Each structure stands twice: as C-alpha cells, then as structure tokens.
Amino acid sequence: MTSDSSSSPSVPIRVGTAGWSYEDWNGIVYPEKPGRGFDQLGLMASLFDTNEINSTFYRIPDPRMTEGWARRVAHNPKFAFTAKLFRGFTHERKAGAAEEIEYARAIEPLASAGRLGCVLAQFPFSFRNSEENQDWLDGLLAKFHRLPMAVEFRHESWDDPAVLDLLSSRGAAFVNIDQPSLEGNLPGTSHVTATVAYFRFHGRNAPKWFGPDTSNIERYNYLYSDEELEPWIERLRQARKTLSEKGAADAAAKGVYAILNNHFRGQAVANALGIENRLTGRLFTAPESLRQTYAGVAAISHAPAAKQRKLF
Numbered sequence: 001m002t003s004d005s006s007s008s009p010s011v012p013i014r015v016g017t018a019g020w021s022y023e024d025w026n027g028i029v030y031p032e033k034p035g036r037g038f039d040q041l042g043l044m045a046s047l048f049d050t051n052e053i054n055s056t057f058y059r060i061p062d063p064r065m066t067e068g069w070a071r072r073v074a075h076n077p078k079f080a081f082t083a084k085l086f087r088g089f090t091h092e093r094k095a096g097a098a099e100e101i102e103y104a105r106a107i108e109p110l111a112s113a114g115r116l117g118c119v120l121a122q123f124p125f126s127f128r129n130s131e132e133n134q135d136w137l138d139g140l141l142a143k144f145h146r147l148p149m150a151v152e153f154r155h156e157s158w159d160d161p162a163v164l165d166l167l168s169s170r171g172a173a174f175v176n177i178d179q180p181s182l183e184g185n186l187p188g189t190s191h192v193t194a195t196v197a198y199f200r201f202h203g204r205n206a207p208k209w210f211g212p213d214t215s216n217i218e219r220y221n222y223l224y225s226d227e228e229l230e231p232w233i234e235r236l237r238q239a240r241k242t243l244s245e246k247g248a249a250d251a252a253a254k255g256v257y258a259i260l261n262n263h264f265r266g267q268a269v270a271n272a273l274g275i276e277n278r279l280t281g282r283l284f285t286a287p288e289s290l291r292q293t294y295a296g297v298a299a300i301s302h303a304p305a306a307k308q309r310k311l312f
Contacts, residue, residue: 011243011255013236014080014117015276016050017268018200018261024217028293029266045073047284048272050080050117052200052259057084057122060102067109080117081110082150082198082257089140090123100143107147117257118148118173118196125184129157134166141170150175150198150257156186167193175199178232180206190235195246195254197239199232201271203262221264224271226278226296232258233278270294273301 020040026032030040044051053069055061073079086103088095110116121140127133141149151167152175153159167174174191175198181187203222208214239256258275260268270293273284277300286301 011240012049012078013240013256013258013279014048014050014078015258015272015279016048016052016260017044017272018052018259018263019054020044020051021055022263022266024264025266025269028289029269029287031287031289039072041069041072042075043287045076045079047269047286048276049076049078050082050257050259052120052257052261053081053083056103056106057087060086060099061106063106063109066106067113070110070113070115073115079115081115082117082259083107083110083119085119085121085144090121090127093136104144104147111147116148117255118150118198119144120150120152120175120198122152122175123154125154127153128155129153129160129163134163138166138170141167141172145170148194148196149173150194150196152177152198152200153186154179156184159186159189164191164193171195173198176235177202178204180204180209182206182209185209188232188235190238192239192242192246195243197243197256199236199239199256199258201229201232201258201260201262201268203267204228217264220262221267222262223267223294224262224274226274229271229275229278233275236275236279266290266293270297273297 030043031038069081086095086099088099107116107119137151149170150173164174171194173194173196176189176191177186177200178188179185179202201224203220205219205222208218208221236256236258243256260272262268262271269290273286274296276282284301285304286297288303291298291301291303
C-alpha cells in the first residue's frame, strides 16, 4: 500500500482520508446502488493504509463498534487508524473523568489490534496560545498519556517554540495543516515533535472558510492541484527522514500520516491517490465512477477487472 521504499522503508507514510461515510460519495467513490455486502471502509482500506475516524469527535463509540472497524480492515496488514478525540475535551471543554474512561475503553480495541496510529485532539480557531490554554493542553495530554496523541491548532499563535517543547515533552505530535491563507490562520509547517508525524489537508476555499454563510461541506469543498501538493509531498518525505534519524522506526503504527479532509464529492480520495502515486509511483485499481469524475485519478489508475467490479 503506501510505502515509499526508495529510502527509510521502516518508517511508513500512510495516506488516507478524514472519514469514509459520506452520502455525496455515492455514485463517485462508492456505487450509486451498492450490492449486498459492500463495505465502504473495506474499500478505503484496499486503497489506503489509514483513515481518520471523525465520528469519535461527535460521540464516544461503543467498544464493539471499534472492534468491528479493526476487523473490517484485516485484509490490509499495514493499515492503522487515527481517531479524533471527543469534542467534549477540545471544543466544549466540559468532559471529565467519566468521559476519559469511556473514550479510553472505546479506543482500546484498536490499540490491542495494533490498528491505532494516534488520537487527534483538534482545537478550534478560537483556541489561542496563552498560559491558561497551555496549562489546559498540558493537563489534557497528561490525562491521555497512555495513548499516542497528536494536536491540531488552527490559530497561528501556536506556532511557538515553547509549544513545540511542551508537545515534545509529552510525546505528542504537532499537526501540520494546509488551510486558506487568511489572517490569523496557522500557516504551513513541518514540525516533528513525536514518533508520529501528522499532516492534515483542509483545502483552500477561503471565501467559505469563515462567517455565517458557510457549512462544513462548503468549507472543505476544494480540489488540490498537483502543483499545490508538491511542496507538501516534499515535507512528508522530510518528516519520514526526520523520524528515521530519530530511530522512530516501525512498531505497527508509527510513521507519517497524511490525511485529506477536503471530502466533498470524494475530492479527498482523488487527492490522496495523487499524493500516494507521487510518493510510490504505484498505479491503482479505482472505481470507474471515480476515474470518470476526476481526470487525475484516471491518469494514475486502471478500472477494476470484471470479477472485481462487484467490490466497487
């Protein structure tokens, strides 16, 4: 799957999408009318080596559900999930000890199966760098010290050496993001502060990024060009080199994670395949509907053979 073997093969770069269950992917990524037994997550794990679970942000799942997710990716031995931390810890900031225990129990099946890359604590733009908020962050990382953590900030104030030191001391990854270049937004970075390096791509739909006249679909409605992604591909390679030099090799889930969050109409899938192709040179077997929608995908893939079409 996603393993650029030209150098440092023991430190993988895993490329994937933020989530896998979107209705607007039907007829593009997934069949308009999927056959019996079709598994969306199973298809994603056939194309990629990771997926960022975003449903855990909205509610803490039952451990039986996460155990099922691990089973559904069993056909890809390289696959490792990342999972968003429940919003009660990052946005509402009202979650307490009961939710800590509940979340840890929910994620444990993925960790036990060797399928957990890290947990993503994503903070909103309104969360600014201050002494008080650094203390909150440090306390949160202490509470979840048994889990591999990554932290995403949206505001530029967090691009601060003291913050990098804090994360490093807790073994947490700084999440490097691509987002519209607007006042106050965190710019592109290449920080590696843990044994996992994390990159998230949100698109650059600046007119719909802030304000009341937008939605999550519109905010993340963006298709990257190859030219826009090229500098980031070099950053991914450099992050792998840095991890290799640190000796942060393998163990099932360590490495570099590149997550595409520009999910509208499967644009994240198209861009993730493009990044993976640039890293590995690999050609893919992709759903014909995806190939017809995105010329870039058609150029780096072939249609499934007749006996495979029922899977797509």
